[in-house]
Amino acid sequence: MVYLDDLDREILKLLKEDARITISEIGERLGKPESTIHFRIKKLIERGIIERYTIVLGESARPKEIAFVILELEKPVIEDFLSKYLEYVSRNLAMLPHILLVGKTKDERIIALIGAEDREELTKFIEENIKSIPSVKEVLVYHVEDFKKGEEIKGLLIGI
Amino acid sequence: MVYLDDLDREILKLLKEDARITISEIGERLGKPESTIHFRIKKLIERGIIERYTIVLGESARPKEIAFVILELEKPVIEDFLSKYLEYVSRNLAMLPHILLVGKTKDERIIALIGAEDREELTKFIEENIKSIPSVKEVLVYHVEDFKKGEEIKGLLIGI
Numbered sequence: 269m270v271y272l273d274d275l276d277r278e279i280l281k282l283l284k285e286d287a288r289i290t291i292s293e294i295g296e297r298l299g300k301p302e303s304t305i306h307f308r309i310k311k312l313i314e315r316g317i318i319e320r321y322t323i324v325l326g327e328s329a330r331p332k333e334i335a336f337v338i339l340e341l342e343k344p345v346i347e348d349f350l351s352k353y354l355e356y357v358s359r360n361l362a363m364l365p366h367i368l369l370v371g372k373t374k375d376e377r378i379i380a381l382i383g384a385e386d387r388e389e390l391t392k393f394i395e396e397n398i399k400s401i402p403s404v405k406e407v408l409v410y411h412v413e414d415f416k417k418g419e420e421i422k423g424l425l426i427g428i
Numbered sequence: 429m430v431y432l433d434d435l436d437r438e439i440l441k442l443l444k445e446d447a448r449i450t451i452s453e454i455g456e457r458l459g460k461p462e463s464t465i466h467f468r469i470k471k472l473i474e475r476g477i478i479e480r481y482t483i484v485l486g487e488s489a490r491p492k493e494i495a496f497v498i499l500e501l502e503k504p505v506i507e508d509f510l511s512k513y514l515e516y517v518s519r520n521l522a523m524l525p526h527i528l529l530v531g532k533t534k535d536e537r538i539i540a541l542i543g544a545e546d547r548e549e550l551t552k553f554i555e556e557n558i559k560s561i562p563s564v565k566e567v568l569v570y571h572v573e574d575f576k577k578g579e580e581i582k583g584l585l586i587g588i
Contacts, residue, residue, distance in 0.1 A: 270488045270489055272489075272588070277588045280483070280485070280588045281588050283482070283483045284482050284483055284588065285480075285482075286480055286481060286482075287447060287480075287481035287482050287483050288481045315488060316486040316487055316488040316489075317485060317486055317488055317489045318483050318484075318485065318486065319483075319484045319485060319486030319487070319583055320445075320446055320447075320483070320484050321446060321447035321448045321481065321482070321483055321484075322443070322444050322445075322446075322447050322481070322482060322483070322484055323440070323443045323444055323447050323478050323479075323480070323481055323482070324478075324479045324480050324481075324482055325440070325477060325478065325479060326476040326477055326478065326479030327476055327479070328430045328475060328476040328477055329430055329432075329476075329477045336496065336498075336539055338570065358574075358576045359576055361576070361577075362576035362577035367577060368577070368578055369575070369577055369578025369581060370575070370576045370577045370578065371572040371573070371574060371575040371576060371577075371578075371579075372572070372573050372574045372576075373570040373571055373572055373573060374570075374571040374572075374573045375570070375571070377570060379496055379570055379572060381578065410498065410533040410534075410535070410537060410539055411533055411534040411535070412531040412532070412533055412534075412539060413531070413532050413533060413534045414518075414531060414532045415529070415530070415531040416518045416519055416521070416522035416530045416531060416532075417521075417522035417527060417528070417529055417530045417585075418528055418529025418530065418531075418541065418581075418585050419531075420584075420585075421529060421578075421581050421584065421585065423479055424580075424581065424584050425577075425578050425580075425581065428432070428437045428440045428441050428444065
């Protein structure tokens with residue numbers, strides 16, 4: 269973990285909450301001169317701690333149904349094929365707009381987060397785009413009902 | 429899904445990439461007058477499509493190791509206890525800084541995304557904070573090796 273002092277952390281917290289806050293507002297809230305805040309933000313950007321500024325999409329633009337899917341493929345007969353095939357399948361999944369997140373796991377599975385308008389659309393998507401992948405061994409589907417933390421990923425990862 | 433026309437989508441894409449872009453830059457890039465862009469952004473905010481502006485934390489602030497964990501609890505003897513217990517456990521997990529995301533699934537499991545500095549810290553965290561939860565039946569751990577999409581959640585969900 270990089271070194272951040274209390275002032276850095278306070279600035280980052282305010283920017284995470286609302287990145288449109290002005291430097292003078294941050295200074296006022298934290299009781300520091302504007303020049304200090306300006307310098308710190310500049311440094312946080314230079315150090316690669318702030319990567320960029322973005323928007324969070326709201327409820328009305330977010331998928332209503334969310335599920336994590338864990339996909340296991342049959343080990344094919346030809347050696348070394350599995351890792352190439354996993355790479356190929358996960359890249360293809362990444363191109364689909366319903367897929368918000370996709371990654372390969374260390375134990376040769378694929379994990380994906382899928383968003384849809386309703387349960388029916390989600391089930392149809394999984395049937396047509398995941399269960400139909402050649403050589404699928406197992407597809408575990410975990411429908412997320414209720415987030416206690418991190419729900420805003422829906423508004424961050426969704427494609428436009 | 430809400431109705432968005434092509435111009436709305438183009439504006440949202442530019443803001444997602446870099447929310448510090450000015451209205452006049454957006455106008456120039458999309459060949460539209462500033463007043464149009466200003467009006468559209470105002471409407472996107474009013475309609476709850478843009479919820480807020482935030483920062484994405486960069487590589488140097490992100491956890492190096494990431495795992496999805498799926499937790500199943502034993503069904504306790506007393507009826508109706510499980511749902512309250514799931515609620516309690518998931519709320520407690522949400523308070524821990526290593527937990528980037530936590531939710532309850534429709535089949536009474538808990539799913540969490542955990543971030544740590546290295547494999548050792550991650551394993552220790554799971555032993556001490558997840559496997560030690562009373563009445564744990566099964567803990568599935570999926571270490572994500574390689575993201576094809578959505579990797580930036582690390583820089584969006586991480587606490588400061």
